[in-house]
Amino acid sequence: MTIQGIVTFLDSPGGLLLLLAILLGIETLAYLYLRRKKSPYKGQILVLLFLVYLSLVFLLLSFAFPVKGQVSAGVTPRLWIVGILLCTFYLAARIKKGKETYDPSVPGSQLRMVFIFIVLCVGYLTIIDLVGFFPASFLFLLIGMRLLSYTHPAGLIVLSLGWIIFLYVVFYSLLSVPFPEGLLLSYLWG
């Protein structure tokens, strides 16, 4: 496989998934390592790693852009990438010397709940195309409120359903804003 072939593959939906998986792997390993080291700069280092990874990936992909005219379409992104890399190396040097402020500490941090919510958001976006916007939004609101410790059953149903009805009446009926129907509704209603 040539470099051009690799870059072409990376610039495809499959390549994007692979890049995201590599990023997730790098960030997870880094997080575990930094947690073991009890680094006060955990968050900042993870962000810098993400920036360096993103910059290098975008830099690699920019060399595959076809050159049309005198200047390649990759020149502008490369300009920003150089700036990002310089700033990240500067910040990394400051972290190494201990000159940066520590990561802010949040008492009683509920980081686990944040990740659960991110997974919920990703799941919501995924099922919109499957079941349609309105059913997906109803489920998202229901599960989201329940996760945030709202337990009143009637309140859960009324708030979720009420918001969906509001969206349907104002945006769908009155303003004719198209919402994704989803495969399920398309199959049921034709």
Next chain:
Amino acid sequence: MELITHLLEGFGHIAGIAPFLAIVAGVIAGIFVGAMPGLSPSMGVAILLPFTFKMPPLIGLVLLTAVYLASNYGGSITAVTINTPGTPSAVATAFDGYPLTLQGKAGWGLGVSLVASTVGGMVGIIILILFSQPLAAVAVKMHPAEYFALALFGLSTVASLAGRDWAKAFTSALLGLLINTIGIDPISGVKRYTFGETNLFDGFDFIPALIGLFALSEVFSKIEEGSWKTRLSGEISKKEQWPTFKDYWKLKWATLQASVVGTLIGIFPGAGSAIASFVAYDLGKRTSKHPETFGKGNPEGVAAAEAANSASVGGAMVPLLTLGIPGSASTAVLIGALMIHDLAPGPLLFTERPDLVYGLFASMFVANAVMFFPVSGEAASGSR
């Protein structure tokens, strides 16, 4: 003298039930549209445009202009209360508006944004009326080099906002610029970083980015803090809910300065209220006696951002009415409204239809008053 005569005639043209109802409806719709994070002023104007087909030209334009004007204020409501700007131009308002809410002074944020919006809107209209012709001559002298300089100037506000953390601020700005390259290159037509996804051909829209960066980040932040588990205890003191006239008076220079800056930037086609609010906020910070308090709940920051973004409405109307060139996305839709009613925007509009032009100017004054008095009266009665 002739100007005053025309303006008084303009007030005469809108002195009726129908124009007044159009203004009120426009202001209410505009505030709603502006407050909703998914809707922008141009969308609000575009959505209501078909409703104006059957209306007389003046009533239709009055309605749409009121929506445009009020939606610039409406964005500040959610910016101040939940750190989710309803419009791109309210982003700078959130910098100091939301910290005020966190300090239990949401009334201050909302009150200052309302008054500053009204004053800014009025200043913008006054400059529009008095200086539209000479300012239009300046607007046509803006070439790509000047636009680049303006964009660079807008980005330089990042340095001012960053303070000591300049490296992090620059990194964020450069990351934003890099993400903005995703999509089809407008010069060469090359697909950059689209990964074969047709949805990425147009890059990222401003509104989804705004919602993700402000609304979702605030949601995640609150979830991390666990503040969804706590309930408010005790009463918030009603005495301090809204600023007094003396408090507003202290902000007069910040507001007036931002109003002039906002109007001047609004004149340049394509510059928009977002750049106006950022530049005015930055200028307000540099000229303030306490710049270190900006970003921590300084009402001057709210006043500067809001005055500029409302004043830019008057500025954007200058090239629209005098040259037929839209100053912003919303005025681009207004051109459609003018054409639907068989009116050609440009210098001849002032001579052929002065009733329409000055009626529009008068309606903008009334719309600002309609926006200010009911909302502030409601707030004042709530604070007693």
